[in-house]
Amino acid sequence: MTATARLEMRNIGKEYYGNRVLKGVSFTLGTGRVLSLVGENGAGKSTLMNILFGMPVIHATGGFDGEIRLDGEKVVIKSPEEAMKLGIGMVHQEFMLLPGFSITENIKLNRETTKSSFLSRLFGKSMKWLDMPAMKHDARESMDAIGLGIDEMLPVKGLPVGHMQFVEIARELDKKNIRLLVLDEPTAVLTENDAEKLLEAMRILTDKGISILFISHRLDEVMKASDKIVVLRDGEQIAETTPSETTIEKIAELMVGRKIESGEMRGRPVSSIRDEYILQIKDLHVAMPGESVKGVTLDVKQGEILGIGGLAGQGKIGIPNGIMGLFPSSGDVLKNGLPVRLNDARFALDNGMAFVSEDRRGTGLLLDDSIEFNIVATATQIQGKYMTQGKIRILDSKGMGKYAQQLIKELDIRCTGPSQLTRRLSGGNQQKVCIARAITLAPNLLFVSEPTRGIDIGAKKLILDHLVKLNRENGLTIIMTSSELAELRSICDRIAIVYQGKLEGILLPADSDRDFGLMMAGEYHKFHEKEAV
Amino acid sequence: MGNSLLNRIGIPRLIISLFLAFLVASAFSYGLPMGQIFGAMLTRFGMNALLVLAMIPTIQAGAGPNFGLPFGIICGLIGATLAIELDLRDFTALFFAIGVSVPLGAFAGWLYGLLLNRVKGQEMTVGTYMGFSIVSLMCIFWLMAPYTSPEMVWPYGGDGLRVTVVLDGRMEQLLDKLWSFTIGTVRIPTGLLVVTAICCVLLWIFMKTRTGLAMSIVGSNPRFAEASGLNVNKYRLIASVISCAMGAAGIVIYSQSYGFIQLYQAPLYMALYSVSAILIGGASLQRATITQALIGTFLFNALLVIALPVANVAMDSDISEIMRVIISNGIILYALTRKEVGGDAR
Structure with a gap:
């Protein structure tokens, strides 16, 4: 290692409202080197990057512990502008480009080369003209450096995503003082071919002496590109290693870790649940932005708790949303052997399916209505429950209140009473209201x-206990989607892992961490094929 | 406790109530005929109540206050003028006018609802201009329509209706005088208030039916509604139909109490008065209750009734109309700048 490292993070810790999300993370990154940060969703990667960038959210919540050194010098970064001045660049997962502007304009945005004009002499700097040839020249240089051979005057709108990613990198590169570049899942939206090119471009950058912090869920890329790998889990630094010292499966195992004792797993042996299928999904496609499903085939047994896991953005959330008719979907889905009409929420609800949405406040609740009305709202519409009898049927306030009272007790919803607005409840209690609403429909799935x-x-x-109770006592089949593997493993009988919109495989809660890690990273089959050979 | 009470009443209502109390006190001290003033307050309340209640369906269905109310109002005016054209009198005239206006208004509301569903998020602006356009278009209709009743066409002969048609002997104050009695010097327009009460009860029942509940779910959270298998556009359409039909019936009741049918430009700002009344009552652009509509109608109209005589005595000039414009536009402006959802959110 060289005398002083480009970046040194020393004992970084962070607390959000008493909740420790980072615990003593320390690492160094040499000049012209690549360090990869890997970990599950929620492991603390984004928080770490927010700290490095001096994001307002960090300082608004009480700052952080530890210190950051850049080329041996202690730095205090209070805002993203300061981070940029220090030569730290970032390429975000979502593109931050102006679609109507040309590539050159995007690259030079807010750092335009200007020349004086008649107006600027009169009215000052803001009236200077753009020096377009110089700007084009600079943009060309940065683009050539990373091997982006397209015309620098093309509008960004309509470029393939791969090119947009490169434009972002070219923009960072154009900042002449750039010392450290953070790439936050740059390959997530790229095809394999483009991803390959990106790794190539990273090598060019490191040759110029720029250090790279690389965040990716694709473990094979991490192995290929990095000089050093840091594994985070639950805010803790679990390991620091190099590609030559480790293997993909070892990283996968470290990432997932044993967060759960086998005694806490409540799943039943597969043999105890009969092979009767309540739901058969065949080649399901769902166009849900950010969570698209691209051909999932999956059978759900009557009476089981099936978990659907996978990293964020891989499509696990799209599956329930598609079947429940909330996002455009196609494919063949059979419920108890009969075809399910897709893209029709009413059909799904009429056929005994109910849904507790991940978008609690957006889809799951009527925030400005009372708890009691939230609980019965769907049931009044679908099944005419909690309406008075007779010719003109109106809402049965008494019956509704009584029923709500009962569920509030059963689910332990902490509130001032059934007429409290759901907006005023805490997240956990809002979730309980959502569950209460779903079970009011008396679903079988x-x-x-x-x-x-x-x-x-x-x-x-x-909530988890209640789900198990519903399953065991009422025989309710539950399909639970979650980003938290530990919670899936604690209550599910089987766990399906989704990767890139497809089913990667089905595991049992007691299967090894290694297998879960590999499946979530999409390496399971590749790895086992190799093993078989 | 004091704070929560203040929150419940709301600062704007508190200010307006205090202002109203101040005006009542000064009217009293100037020795104005209080009996007449209180009677007028009650009458104006009854006149306007239905037009303000008409705002509730669209607000609850998420289409905001119905700025397109003039569309419905014009249907009511057609009904009322037809009744005179056919030389009908008394309750026959009133029932005929309402009977014709309501289906016409419903049809207009259906057309208007189709438009609203295409401009989600801009209902208020589009509605306002829609109302303006329809009013102007109908000016041509009033001029060209083949009415012949001498009570309505221009006295100097020829085609076209007058700007104001007098209802004297037709249905002037029909409801106001029904079962009317006086307490002290205050005349109570019993019939008018009874009709208002009936409308409130019917609307209350409707809003509690499955369709009414669906409408309010759609307005409260369209995503939730879709997830509950509801057709968002359908319920917005129903809301628009009901609102415009109520507007049509509302203007007939308004006209009989007023004693005139006002044509041409008169309906232009009617929607704005109703919108400001319901907003004064504490409704938001997303949620409104019948109580809020009634409170708002009373505050808004009581203020107008009493402001004129007090201002006349105190300042020797007629600023009542200016007051009305300032208050109604001011309140709309206030409501539009409020970001939070629900009258009492946070």
């Missing part, structure tokens, strides 16, 4: 999406 996202531990446990 319940989809639950991210049931514990953003809620406290107490409510989490209660």
